[in-house]
Amino acid sequence: MTQDTTSLQAIEALIAKLLSEMEDVFLVSVKVKPVNNIKVFLDADGGLNIDRCVKINRAMYRTIEEEGWYPDGNFSLEVSSPGIDEPLKLLRQYKKNIGRTVEITFTNDVKQEGKLVAVDDEGVTIEYIEGKNKKAITVTKEIPFDAIKQTVVQIAF
Known part of the structure; x- marks a missing residue:
């Protein structure tokens, strides 16, 4: 061949x-x-x-x-398998990782870590804590796939 x-x-x-x-x-x-x-x-x-x-x-x-x-x-x-340090490529991979912590690198190279809480055909939703102690709030952020450069699952110990 x-x-x-x-x-x-x-x-x-x-x-x-x-x-x-x-x-x-x-x-x-x-x-x-x-x-x-x-x-x-x-x-x-x-x-x-x-x-x-x-x-x-x-x-x-x-x-x-x-x-x-x-x-x-x-x-x-x-x-x-691709390995835990490999970026997610397919919608199906995103869906199977709902509930896990991910690091998203945006197309402008800014990074955001958060818990992957939802996935659909348009993008993902993550939750993360902003602020500290009594001023800490949980932020929910919807991110379209076209704004994502890569997503990597973070290993929790």
Whole structure:
């Protein structure tokens, strides 16, 4: 298989077929490097564990080999979740993270941290505390997606 849009489309079609049996798992992105290194990033509504990644990886690997996409066998395949430090990309990722603290970077590079309380097709709503002690108030802010450069879930300890 050559390194072009067709190979990426074939990989995405294979993933779609495999995920059709797993309604809670969804594709976040696929990257194919010129050295035939295929990286597939998946997520799931309830989280994606390593066992599911391994199962999907094995099924993909088997199909790629059986169909002879890379006749010389010169390819590598990685299937994983994007990782907690990766920005959210899809509406479905935003929805599954409602209730968690996020850091939003706006298109003007200003950052705002808050609790993600709602998501719809237009944007997100976050809550955060402004002020201190007796003057502290909870602020609710609606943010349209076109004002967001990136959103990253913050790890709470």
